[in-house]
Amino acid sequence: MGVFSRGFGDRRRESDPKLPPGQYLTEDFPVLSAGPTPRVDTADWSFTIVTEDGTKKSWSWADMMALPIDEIGTDIHCVTRWSKLGTHWRGVSLDHFFTDISTSDQYTMAHSYGGYTTNVPLEDLLGGKSWIAFEFEGAPLDPEHGGPARLLVPHLYFWKSAKWVNGITMHANDDPGFWEQNGYNLYGDPWKEQRYW
Amino acid sequence: MVEPIVAGWLPGTVASATRMTPHGRILELQVPSWPGNLPGQHLDLRLTAEDGYQAVRSYSVASFGAGTSIELAVEEVADGEVSPYLVDDVQPGDQLEVRGPIGNYFVWRDSQTDPVQLIAGGSGSVPLVSIARAHQRSKSTTGCRFIYSVRTPADALYADELMGLVSSTFTLDWVYTRQAPPESPRKPGRIDRSIIETTAFTPAEKPMVYVCGPTSFVEAVAGILVDLGHDPMRIKTERFGGV
Missing domain, CATH: 2.40.30.10 (Translation factors)
Structure with missing residues (x-):
């Protein structure tokens, strides 16, 4: 038996095949953050990858800028149901950061200024699927949206694209990060609507 | 629970x-x-x-x-x-x-014993009303303070109910951004540092702070709270709308 909402549907929006199930289009850029927005100067910024044997490799802002920079055109999908199509970013592919990293762990935890974390399988970060992004639509990324730099993993729900990212630690298991401990899905594929536990 | x-x-x-x-x-x-x-x-x-x-x-x-x-x-x-x-x-x-x-983060549990600071902008009041009601019901002896920013008095959801909660352990302060009632101690205007400084718990009182409202409101309030010395990890935010 279906449940129908009497008289609903007059204001419906056009559907778009680029929209995953249960998403609606927005021209806006909403913000989902659990706490205050950290203010991080690029002069103080660094990004560190830590592997299972404790080896650390770090990049300053200048180090990152010396790596090859990609122009990225992508759709983004937030678990709170808005999607933005055709957004433009500039950033450095995670492939470049992982070039000299030796690890046999298959999972990662992204860490952010402010203390937040999110877990992403390593294979979802590599192969041109994710970036450290620092420009949005031709301007430096606003702090509200994760500036100076955020992870960009656009094929997963957008909470996986950790704002204010400052590092990745390798994990043997797919341990849950901050949002994942607080009700959100461990993986977060928007096309399978993996929103919640 | x-x-x-x-x-x-x-x-x-x-x-x-x-x-x-x-x-x-x-x-x-x-x-x-x-x-x-x-x-x-x-x-x-x-x-x-x-x-x-x-x-x-x-x-x-x-x-x-x-x-x-x-x-x-x-x-x-x-x-x-x-x-x-x-x-x-x-x-x-x-x-x-x-x-x-x-959601398992922007919640209040009756096992929490810290003072509760609630700061709402517009319809961001809804989850904070839920917390205020639960805090009242719990007979908690720690204080709860509510700062509620609305455009005009007519835009306030739950105004009567919240005013009815005011007691020795619950304070309610209004911020009117467009039009204030004649008895209001403040002229209409956006929430600012002095309002928070004079009506909210201080960082030394170690409140758990919940801020909910439009993105620009939450950004402004959370920024002021951090400047005043509140621990960012004790400020829980929920935002709606874009910037």
Whole structure:
């Protein structure tokens, strides 16, 4: 038996095949953050990858800028149901950061200024699927949206694209990060609507 | 107490719809299989048109605890698709579906013993009303303070109920951004550092702070709180809308 909402549907929006199930289009850029927005100067910024044997490799802002920079055109999908199509970013592919990293762990935890974390399988970060992004639509990324730099993993729900990212630690298991401990899905594929536990 | 469970879609019926402000209504939903919710949690609400078209949006829950009656307060979003239906069209007896409760972070549990600071902008008051109600019910002896920013007195959801909660352990301070009542101690204007400094718990009192409202409001308030010395990890935020 279906449940129908009497008289609903007059204001419906056009559907778009680029929209995953249960998403609606927005021209806006909403913000989902659990706490205050950290203010991080690029002069103080660094990004560190830590592997299972404790080896650390770090990049300053200048180090990152010396790596090859990609122009990225992508759709983004937030678990709170808005999607933005055709957004433009500039950033450095995670492939470049992982070039000299030796690890046999298959999972990662992204860490952010402010203390937040999110877990992403390593294979979802590599192969041109994710970036450290620092420009949005031709301007430096606003702090509200994760500036100076955020992870960009656009094929997963957008909470996986950790704002204010400052590092990745390798994990043997797919341990849950901050949002994942607080009700959100461990993986977060928007096309399978993996929103919640 | 109830822990968050997100089951499938649960059928519900609108039990009552009460206009509270020029653009907002309180809806009471009867959802027989609702598992209950913690104060501060939200749910997904799904509407299905007769031709099968569906739309889903998230709403904070104003009610808390066990029980199958859910209270939502919905404010109409200009150009919205779902909120105008809920604010203007839906009637008692109409059907819809909900999923939830959702979120395990922006919640208050009655085991918390710290002072509770609530700061709401507009319809961001809904989850904070839920927390204020639960705090009151818990007979907690620690204080709860509520700062509520609205455009005009007529735009305040839950004004009467919140004023009725005022006691030795609950304070309520209004910020009017467009039009203040004559007895207001402050001229209309946005929330600022001096308002927070004079009405909120101090960092030394180690409150747990909950801020909910439009993105620009939450950004401003959270920034002021951090500047005043509040621990960022003790400031929980929920934002809506873009910047």
